[in-house]
Amino acid sequence: MTLPSTYADRNCSLARAMEVIGERWTLLILRDAFFGIRRFGDFATQLGIPRAVLTSRLKLLVREGVLARDDDGAGIVEYRLTDKGIELWPIVRAMMAWGDTFYSPAGAKRALSHDRDGGPLDHEGRCQECGSVVPVPEIRIEPGPGFDPENPNPDPVSAQLNTARRLLEPVTASRTRQADDSKV
Amino acid sequence: MTLPSTYADRNCSLARAMEVIGERWTLLILRDAFFGIRRFGDFATQLGIPRAVLTSRLKLLVREGVLARDDDGAGIVEYRLTDKGIELWPIVRAMMAWGDTFYSPAGAKRALSHDRDGGPLDHEGRCQECGSVVPVPEIRIEPGPGFDPENPNPDPVSAQLNTARRLLEPVTASRTRQADDSKV
DNA sequence: CTATCGTGGTTCAGTCACTGAACTATAAAT
C-alpha cells in the first residue's frame, strides 16, 4: 500500500524507488542502518521518530526486502540491511555529499575512507588511494572537519556512532542477543 | 517552512538534504527538470501532482537555490535547475539505477549514454567509452529495453520525453517565451 | 473594445498521515 495514491509514472524507475524509500524518515532509518543500528529502540531514540511511524516504515522495508527482521524469540529483534538494502548506499552517500557541499561550510560532517588502505573516498565513492569502488563493509566513517560536538549526546549508542567505525558494524546494545552468535 | 518538526539530527548532512529535497513529489519534480521540463503546467500534468503542492515545492526549491524562477513578464515562467540543482544528479541517477535493478526485470527503463562518443554510462555515471564522469548536459537519455509504451500518452510533452534527448534540453512548449516564429 | 484562451497560480472542504504520549505484551533478571 506504500502510498495511497501512488506515483503514477510507471516508466520512471525513480517513481518506483520513491514508493519504497521515499516516505518521510525512511532514508534516515536506512542511514542509521548503514551506521550499524539494528534495534527498534535504537532507531527510535536516535531519530526521535514516533514509534508508530517507525513500525510502519520497518514493516514496509522488510516487505520490500531492504531490511531483514531477525527475531531470536527472546524479545530481541534485529533489523539488518539485506544485499538489496546495501545497494542503496550510493543514494545515501550522494545525499550526504550534497548536503555537505551546500550546507556544511566547515567541511564534511562525516569523513569516509577505505578501511584497508586509509585512502579517502571521492564523491563517487572511489578510494583515492587504490582507485576502486569500495565495498560498503570496507568503508570507514568518522567525524569530519564539519562535525559539531554541540550537544554531546551522552547515550552509549550516540557515543559509538561518533567514533571511527566501519559501516554496518553493529552498535553493541546493553542487552545483546542470546549467547553470542557467530553471525556478525 | 521546510518541515514542521524538522529532522533533528544536526550532525548528518543527509538530514539537512532531506529538508530540501525529501518531501513527497520533490525528487520527481527534479527528475522532470533534468528531463527538460521547465513550465508550471508541464510539471503539473506530467506528474499528476496537485497544483497547490507543486506551488509549495517550487517555492521551496527556488528559495534554496536549487531551481531558478525566470519570469518574462508576459505570463511565461520558467523553472530551471541551477548549478546547485544540477549537482543533485548523482542522487537522481542512483535512485533510477536502484529502481531499475530491482523493479524493472526487462532492463532499464531509460538508457544513459555519453552524447559525445555514444559510450554507455555505468552505475557510477562514468562513460564506459572514455572513462570520464560525464557532465550532465552531455548525458543522452533515451527509452531503454525496459521501457513500456503501455499508455502512449499522446500529449506533445510526453512524446518529446520519450525520444532520445540530452538532459536539461528544454521541451518546447506550445507557447514559448517572448516572440517566436514556431507558431502551430 | 470586448470576449476568449493560455498560463500560473490560489482557495477550500474532505481525507489521510504524522505526532507525541501513554499503554500493552512478553521474556529475562532479581
Next chain:
DNA sequence: ATTTATAGTTCAGTGACTGAACCACGATAG
C-alpha cells in the same frame, strides 16, 4: 512475585495532501 528491557500498539490532536473549482493577468481573435 516483581521489576526491567524490549518491541511494539493505541489514540486523540494536528498538520499535510488531494482534487476540484476558482481567480488574475497578458495575449490573441473578432
